[in-house]
Amino acid sequence: MIVLVTFHFDPSSHISAMTTLPRNCSIFVLIAAVWSSFAAGGRAEPLRALEPGKLPADVRLEKPKDLDGYFPFAVPKSKEEWTKRAERVRRQMLVSQGLWPMPTKSPLNAVVHGKIDMGDYTVEKVYFESFPGFYVTGSLFKPKKIDGKAPGLLHPHGHWANGRFHDKGLAAVQAEIKAGAEKYEDSGRNHLQARAVGAARLGCIVFQYDMIGYADSQQLPQSLVHGFRTQRPDMNDPKNFGFFSTPAESHLESAMGLQTWNSIRSLDFLLSLPEVDPQRIGISGASGGGTQTFMLAAVDDRVSLAFPAVMVSTAMQGGCTCENACVLRVDTGNIEFAALFAPKPLGLTAADDWTKEMRSKGFPELKAHYTLMGAPDNVFLLDRTEFGHNYNYVSRSAYYTWLNKHFKLGHEEPIVEQDFSRLDVDKLTVWDAEHPKPAGGDDFERKLVKHWHDDAQQQLVAIAPKDKSSLEKWRKVAGGAIDAILGRSLPGKGEVEWDNSKETPQGDAIRFVGVLRNKTRGEELPVLFFLPKNWDRQVVIWLSEKGKNGLVKDDGSPTAEVQRLIDAGVSVCGVDLLFQGESLADGTAVSKTRKVANNREFAGYTFGYNHTLFAQRVHDVLTVVGYVKHDDAHSAEKINLIALDGTGPIAAVALAQCEGAIRKAAIDTHGFRFAGVTDYLDVSFLPGGAKYGDLPGILALAAPTNVSVSGETAESAALAAGAYVAAGAKNSLVLGDKQDAAAAVKFVLGK
Numbered sequence: 001m002i003v004l005v006t007f008h009f010d011p012s013s014h015i016s017a018m019t020t021l022p023r024n025c026s027i028f029v030l031i032a033a034v035w036s037s038f039a040a041g042g043r044a045e046p047l048r049a050l051e052p053g054k055l056p057a058d059v060r061l062e063k064p065k066d067l068d069g070y071f072p073f074a075v076p077k078s079k080e081e082w083t084k085r086a087e088r089v090r091r092q093m094l095v096s097q098g099l100w101p102m103p104t105k106s107p108l109n110a111v112v113h114g115k116i117d118m119g120d121y122t123v124e125k126v127y128f129e130s131f132p133g134f135y136v137t138g139s140l141f142k143p144k145k146i147d148g149k150a151p152g153l154l155h156p157h158g159h160w161a162n163g164r165f166h167d168k169g170l171a172a173v174q175a176e177i178k179a180g181a182e183k184y185e186d187s188g189r190n191h192l193q194a195r196a197v198g199a200a201r202l203g204c205i206v207f208q209y210d211m212i213g214y215a216d217s218q219q220l221p222q223s224l225v226h227g228f229r230t231q232r233p234d235m236n237d238p239k240n241f242g243f244f245s246t247p248a249e250s251h252l253e254s255a256m257g258l259q260t261w262n263s264i265r266s267l268d269f270l271l272s273l274p275e276v277d278p279q280r281i282g283i284s285g286a287s288g289g290g291t292q293t294f295m296l297a298a299v300d301d302r303v304s305l306a307f308p309a310v311m312v313s314t315a316m317q318g319g320c321t322c323e324n325a326c327v328l329r330v331d332t333g334n335i336e337f338a339a340l341f342a343p344k345p346l347g348l349t350a351a352d353d354w355t356k357e358m359r360s361k362g363f364p365e366l367k368a369h370y371t372l373m374g375a376p377d378n379v380f381l382l383d384r385t386e387f388g389h390n391y392n393y394v395s396r397s398a399y400y401t402w403l404n405k406h407f408k409l410g411h412e413e414p415i416v417e418q419d420f421s422r423l424d425v426d427k428l429t430v431w432d433a434e435h436p437k438p439a440g441g442d443d444f445e446r447k448l449v450k451h452w453h454d455d456a457q458q459q460l461v462a463i464a465p466k467d468k469s470s471l472e473k474w475r476k477v478a479g480g481a482i483d484a485i486l487g488r489s490l491p492g493k494g495e496v497e498w499d500n501s502k503e504t505p506q507g508d509a510i511r512f513v514g515v516l517r518n519k520t521r522g523e524e525l526p527v528l529f530f531l532p533k534n535w536d537r538q539v540v541i542w543l544s545e546k547g548k549n550g551l552v553k554d555d556g557s558p559t560a561e562v563q564r565l566i567d568a569g570v571s572v573c574g575v576d577l578l579f580q581g582e583s584l585a586d587g588t589a590v591s592k593t594r595k596v597a598n599n600r601e602f603a604g605y606t607f608g609y610n611h612t613l614f615a616q617r618v619h620d621v622l623t624v625v626g627y628v629k630h631d632d633a634h635s636a637e638k639i640n641l642i643a644l645d646g647t648g649p650i651a652a653v654a655l656a657q658c659e660g661a662i663r664k665a666a667i668d669t670h671g672f673r674f675a676g677v678t679d680y681l682d683v684s685f686l687p688g689g690a691k692y693g694d695l696p697g698i699l700a701l702a703a704p705t706n707v708s709v710s711g712e713t714a715e716s717a718a719l720a721a722g723a724y725v726a727a728g729a730k731n732s733l734v735l736g737d738k739q740d741a742a743a744a745v746k747f748v749l750g751k
Contacts, residue, residue, distance in 0.1 A: 047548060050582055056524035059522040061583065064609070066596040066598065066609055067324065071333025072335070073314070076369070089336055089340060096325045100484075101477055104459070108269055110126065113430075116423070121144055124140040125428070131451055133438070137209065139208045142200060146203070149280075151204045151403070152205050154267060154296070157211060166189075168188065182392055184418075184419035186420060194417070195391065199403065202400060202409050207266055207269065211322065212225045216430045218437070219448075221440070224255070225255045236678060242446055243449060244603075246680045249603045250674050250685070253452050258448075258452075260292065263295065267300060281302055281304050282403065283305075283307070284308070285308065286309035286310050286391035291308075291318050293306055294312060298337050303341075305407065306338075306347070307399050310390065311355070312348050312355065313357070313358055315354040316354035317333055326604050326607040327485055329609050339369050342366075345378045345405075346366070347402040350363075350384070378406075382395060396417060460477070465725075465726040478697055479701045486619070487611060490657065490658060492626070496623055496626055498516060501513060509530045513529075514526075525576060525624065526575070527624065529572070530573075532566045532571060535634075536568075537638065538569070538640065539638070540570055541573045546580070547582075551572060564749075593685065595681060596609070614649075614683065615686060640662065643665075643666075644739060653689075655705060656698050662702075664708075667707060669695055669710070670711045674686055674694055703726070703727040704724060707734070708739060708747045709733065709736070714735060
């Protein structure tokens with residue numbers, strides 16, 4: 001009997017290698033070569049949930065959001081819903097600014113000098129220390145006559161040239177007078193000074209303070225705080241770093257946070273004045289000053305009136321490095337920040353800039369929100385889009401009227417601003433021979449950042465878990481911060497659905513390859529499940545740098561240790577985390593995380609609006625855990641986690657947000673520390689990751705979950721161990737130098 005075997009060779013396939021065979025090669029050798037080329041893998045491609053060439057329908061694969069995105073505000077359905085949301089957003093703001101915990105308030109050591117009598121008001125020169133050796137500078141305007149207590153106002157100035165010393169010039173002002181934007185030459189040439197004078201004439205005490213790098217505030221230059229462009233290698237030392245460096249971002253110490261801190265300390269100074277009424281405290285600024293206005297109003301409840309001009313909108317959120325910080329606007333934005341002030345009086349202005357659509361986008365939602373909060377008349381918008389970006393005569397008039405109404409100043413309306421004698425630089429500067437300018441420069445910058453850093457670390461060391469009380473504090477402070485940084489907890493019931501695309505018998509188990517779809521977030525994860533026929537209601541989620549294919553051999557069958565779990569009746573799940581496996585368009589592992597198009601090397605421009613890749617991979621773990629926890633079709637009773645390669649730190653951080661859903665976890669950290677990340681585009685970069693005890697401090701939040709951790713020593717994991725002792729679960733944290741797959745499986749199985 002003769003059997004004729006016919007082969008069809010696809011020239012595009014690897015079988016085309018036959019052309020390299022020797023001429024005397026037998027047909028049997030050829031057949032063996034062809035067979036082995038198939039059998040070696042058993043499959044031409046790794047296991048896939050999707051068709052070849054198709055990527056998951058995941059919003060995170062789209063272009064990252066930047067400051068020019070769209071930032072709508074969803075009006076809460078109830079006050080109760082808003083109370084929870086407001087607490088979360090306010091905490092996120094504080095964490096992003098490096099103000100969680102709040103820095104220790106050192107003495108202001110305020111100096112007030114050089115009073116100038118201007119007839120119906122006075123102007124004084126002020127400087128004080130917000131941090132030891134770092135000075136806030138400004139001008140103090142007071143009405144000449146004060147009966148009892150006067151309202152106190154803060155005026156941050158924004159990015160107008162030279163700040164308090166601003167002079168628009170005669171020609172520019174004359175053009176604005178013709179256009180109806182200004183009325184007088186002096187007030188138009190320095191509208192910042194004009195507003196302070198106008199408010200003082202209404203009976204208010206005004207502190208007009210410098211943004212860092214403007215006017216008298218020169219210890220940190222404007223070119224750094226507002227113009228930073230390129231990373232400075234000499235400022236990237238993990239033990240001696242400066243602003244904008246990766247270590248600074250890993251501890252959430254930023255120029256914006258420093259400026260917000262200056263605003264808080266400026267309020268401290270204002271309230272230290274005996275003539276100021278603490279029940280009537282307002283703040284108003286435009287542009288970058290508007291940013292500081294809504295920031296302070298949101299995080300400091302001593303403010304009772306706010307008037308951020310030409311800044312609050314659903315469009316551009318603030319273009320300067322001083323208006324951006326990692327974590328700040330992820331899943332939120334300026335409209336919501338402004339909404340945090342409700343029901344207290346909030347005045348806004350719109351112009352022919354990024355605020356020009358406020359009348360239809362943003363303000364209606366704020367109005368509805370204020371109505372919900374029972375104060376519909378406490379929010380106001382001056383919509384004058386015929387003018388460009390400004391705080392002009394028309395806007396100042398609206399501000400005066402808002403002050404008059406809500407601070408009950410008793411002036412007849414309309415309030416008409418009068419001209420004044422403008423003071424120039426020589427009259428306004430706080431520095432002179434008797435009050436010399438303080439030192440600045442690179443060494444000062446490092447010293448300043450170090451003070452901020454050391455103060456935070458001292459506070460955190462003081463609450464390191466050692467008993468029940470300190471553990472509760474750690475969970476509130478460190479746990480609250482990590483929750484804000486990650487912005488995600490376990491998804492609820494029904495949020496994640498399974499799309500089973502492929503089902504294959506695999507010995508005494510069934511292999512499922514499909515997609516988990518997080519409907520709430522618009523995310524999709526290709527996943528693999530092995531479900532034993534004798535399933536004992538236990539699941540192991542096994543993370544791998546290779547994604548779900550890290551759990552199988554070339555032929556799609558489980559690896560030896562995965563098979564051991566299956567044989568024991570345990571279901572095993574593998575997952576392609578973001579930019580693993582099927583979410584890679586070309587199959588090449590990523591070496592850098594993505595950034596927005598802005599070419600300035602500032603982490604806040606990307607990670608102030610988007611989670612880092614590390615955080616997103618933690619989200620993926622939470623999605624899988626949440627699905628398994630709430631999957632009624634299978635009703636798992638025990639969920640375990642294994643991560644032994646580079647995914648170990650991801651698993652460790654995920655445990656902090658798993659809400660006790662994990663029964664056992666076997667993790668190898670490989671001694672990883674966020675403090676050791678030197679590039680903000682590193683795939684392991686996490687803003688604030690190093691601040692709260694680094695990885696051991698985050699792992700402490702997992703107590704009392706039963707965890708076997710390798711890559712750590714008793715000394716390096718002392719913070720986590722202390723939390724386990726405090727939680728009454730000393731033996732639930734097991735430390736070891738090495739942990740291979742066999743040991744991890746043994747730990748999970750308990751045998």
